[in-house]
Amino acid sequence: MQPGVRPRIQRCLLTGASGGIGAALAQVLAEQGITLILQGRELTKLEALQQRLPGQHELVVADLTLAEERQRLLTQAFASGHIDCLINNAGASAFSDFTALPPGDIEAMLALNLTAPILLTRAYLQQMAGRTTTVVNVGSVLGAIGLPGFGVYAATKFGLRGFTEALMREYADTDTRIAYFAPRTTATESNSAAANAMNTALGNAVDSPTQVAAAFMTWLNGRAQRRTVGWPEKLLVRLNGLLPELVDRVLKGQLAEIKKHTAAAAQE
Numbered sequence: 001m002q003p004g005v006r007p008r009i010q011r012c013l014l015t016g017a018s019g020g021i022g023a024a025l026a027q028v029l030a031e032q033g034i035t036l037i038l039q040g041r042e043l044t045k046l047e048a049l050q051q052r053l054p055g056q057h058e059l060v061v062a063d064l065t066l067a068e069e070r071q072r073l074l075t076q077a078f079a080s081g082h083i084d085c086l087i088n089n090a091g092a093s094a095f096s097d098f099t100a101l102p103p104g105d106i107e108a109m110l111a112l113n114l115t116a117p118i119l120l121t122r123a124y125l126q127q128m129a130g131r132t133t134t135v136v137n138v139g140s141v142l143g144a145i146g147l148p149g150f151g152v153y154a155a156t157k158f159g160l161r162g163f164t165e166a167l168m169r170e171y172a173d174t175d176t177r178i179a180y181f182a183p184r185t186t187a188t189e190s191n192s193a194a195a196n197a198m199n200t201a202l203g204n205a206v207d208s209p210t211q212v213a214a215a216f217m218t219w220l221n222g223r224a225q226r227r228t229v230g231w232p233e234k235l236l237v238r239l240n241g242l243l244p245e246l247v248d249r250v251l252k253g254q255l256a257e258i259k260k261h262t263a264a265a266a267q268e
């Protein structure tokens with residue numbers, strides 16, 4: 001292989017393919033001629049997606065919070081050949097007053113957004129040891145800026161970002177590309193009515209999954225390891241890193257409005 005030139009991705013395991021961003025990612029990846037192993041929890045949703053995509057793809061139904069289902073996913077995915085890309089995209093969020101969030105929901109979010117991608121990545125990298133491969137973790141702008149109402153979600157995405165960064169550096173002398181892709185708010189079913197109402201009230205930009213997928217594909221075809229989607233979010237992420245007290249003040253100014261919507265969330 002020429003130094004710095006990566007071979008084209010051939011087969012990619014995409015988790016959360018049946019969701020809003022996942023389906024849009026599946027579309028752009030399939031349009032590049034990449035064969036996909038599409039994971040979701042409902043076969044009918046995956047079949048509907050498969051019918052819309054160019055090319056032949058495989059479907060695997062699995063709950064990623066269960067160790068045996070993650071193992072089965074990898075066994076099925078590797079059954080017909082090597083997989084040179086893993087995209088950890090499956091995830092869930094919750095917008096709520098912190099103490100109103102039930103403990104079971106907190107544990108489920110940590111399991112899906114943080115534990116599952118870490119353990120799936122571990123098993124995947126063991127299987128692909130020594131080969132050229134790519135792992136993309138789908139984080140969030142809220143993995144760099146803690147927003148009121150999103151404490152647990154932020155915990156999972158900050159954790160995922162830290163994990164990805166450490167791994168990026170650990171694999172810097174190998175042919176394994178570890179990468180982190182952080183969308184801002186995107187119009188999918190993962191956002192509740194209350195979260196959508198808050199975004200409208202605060203004038204927060206909302207991308208379509210198609211816009212996010214287009215940004216993803218341009219980035220994946222380049223060399224950068226990190227990508228935050230959207231402006232001014234890119235700047236806010238940097239600002240929050242450098243001067244968090246400034247962002248504290250801005251968010252305090254928005255707190256009364258945000259709390260109106262977390263109160264509405266409790267009624268949903």
Ligand SMILES: NC(=O)c1ccc[n+]([C@@H]2O[C@H](COP(=O)([O-])OP(=O)(O)OC[C@H]3O[C@@H](n4cnc5c(N)ncnc54)[C@H](OP(=O)(O)O)[C@@H]3O)[C@@H](O)[C@H]2O)c1
Nearest residue numbers: 016018019020021041042063064090091140185186188190
């Ligand atoms: N939407 C946003 O505003 C936004 C912004 C930034 C980052 N993100 C991140 O982008 C990623 C995709 O989000 P999205 O908005 O597309 O969400 P979504 O539409 O709700 O889709 C979530 C996907 O995850 C799958 N999933 C949920 N629970 C699962 C479980 N226990 N085991 C296996 N799969 C499970 C879902 O499968 P089913 O179809 O079977 O439910 C679905 O395919 C997430 O990591 C999210 O945190 C989203």
